[in-house]
Amino acid sequence: MNQLKTVIAGVSGRMGRALLEAVDQDAGCMLHGALDRSGHASVSQDASLFGGTRGVVISDNLDVALLGADVLVDFTRPEATLLYLDACRKAKVNLIIGTTGFDANGKAAIEHAAREIGIVFAPNFSVGVNLLMKLAETASRVLNEGYDIEIIEAHHRHKVDAPSGTALGIGQTVARTLGRELKNCAVYGREGVTGERKPDTIGFATVRGGDIVGDHTLLFAGIGERVELTHKASSRATFAHGALRAAKWLQCKGPGLYDMRDVLGLK
Numbered sequence: 001m002n003q004l005k006t007v008i009a010g011v012s013g014r015m016g017r018a019l020l021e022a023v024d025q026d027a028g029c030m031l032h033g034a035l036d037r038s039g040h041a042s043v044s045q046d047a048s049l050f051g052g053t054r055g056v057v058i059s060d061n062l063d064v065a066l067l068g069a070d071v072l073v074d075f076t077r078p079e080a081t082l083l084y085l086d087a088c089r090k091a092k093v094n095l096i097i098g099t100t101g102f103d104a105n106g107k108a109a110i111e112h113a114a115r116e117i118g119i120v121f122a123p124n125f126s127v128g129v130n131l132l133m134k135l136a137e138t139a140s141r142v143l144n145e146g147y148d149i150e151i152i153e154a155h156h157r158h159k160v161d162a163p164s165g166t167a168l169g170i171g172q173t174v175a176r177t178l179g180r181e182l183k184n185c186a187v188y189g190r191e192g193v194t195g196e197r198k199p200d201t202i203g204f205a206t207v208r209g210g211d212i213v214g215d216h217t218l219l220f221a222g223i224g225e226r227v228e229l230t231h232k233a234s235s236r237a238t239f240a241h242g243a244l245r246a247a248k249w250l251q252c253k254g255p256g257l258y259d260m261r262d263v264l265g266l267k
């Protein structure tokens with residue numbers, strides 16, 4: 001079996017470490033390269049210090065790391081991802097993007113690069129969360145009138161963006177299914193005298209604390225009943241294994257922009 005030559009970015013990070021471990025456990029993948037930010041203490045160290053395969057040295061040299069690689073798996077920061085995107089396009093290396101928090105220009109750059117290489121870009125690589133998205137579509141079709149829709153998410157204290165990319169993804173799925181534009185109906189947090197809840201809005205609430213890996217609840221509150229769809233991630237391994245599943249799936253595809261629902265056949 002040909003193993004997928006995998007480069008992991010941001011290896012000193014929480015997701016980077018989970019990815020190094022996942023590659024090590026996955027017979028279909030081999031660690032081809034390990035990257036981190038220039039000037040970071042991890043650069044020039046052995047990847048095994050962070051849970052990766054012994055003998056792979058962590059580098060800040062993107063072009064060298066991509067030589068001969070099949071795929072780069074990136075869970076870092078938008079500014080880093082955009083540099084990686086350009087390098088992958090030039091080197092014709094597929095890209096898995098787990099980083100969240102892109103602005104419209106960043107998303108446009110990803111779409112543009114996907115004309116030349118295969119990219120799986122997903123706010124959440126967990127198989128369970130992507131099933132939740134599918135269930136959200138079904139629930140929105142049935143509970144389409146008379147139900148107030150709220151999305152509640154909780155993450156660890158170090159998370160820097162809010163609401164989470166996954167919460168926004170759930171909101172987009174619900175809004176699209178109901179024929180609404182999320183930007184016109186989203187309400188992000190409430191404070192003071194807010195007035196009564198407006199029908200047809202989708203509310204978001206954010207909790208940050210401790211080491212919560214990632215909880216998401218989609219709530220439909222009607223008169224006399226509530227329906228709650230909840231997913232709780234207990235370890236980052238779920239995102240890492242999902243990302244590698246996407247990387248292996250992408251190997252047989254041409255250029256294009258895909259998400260986890262494509263990977264899982266949920267579309």
Ligand code: NAD
Pocket residue numbers: 009010011012013014015016036037038040075076077079080097098099100101122123124125126239
């Ligand atoms: P982290 O802060 O623990 O790690 C970030 C890593 O990126 C570090 O190794 C850091 O050195 C590196 N980095 C930061 N800036 C860089 C730069 N300019 N150039 C190169 N490398 C740089 O963060 P984390 O918790 O591992 O999360 C990383 C990203 O992944 C976040 O955007 C987070 O929201 C996202 N995430 C996505 C999913 C998903 O399933 N899509 C799951 C978990 C986390």
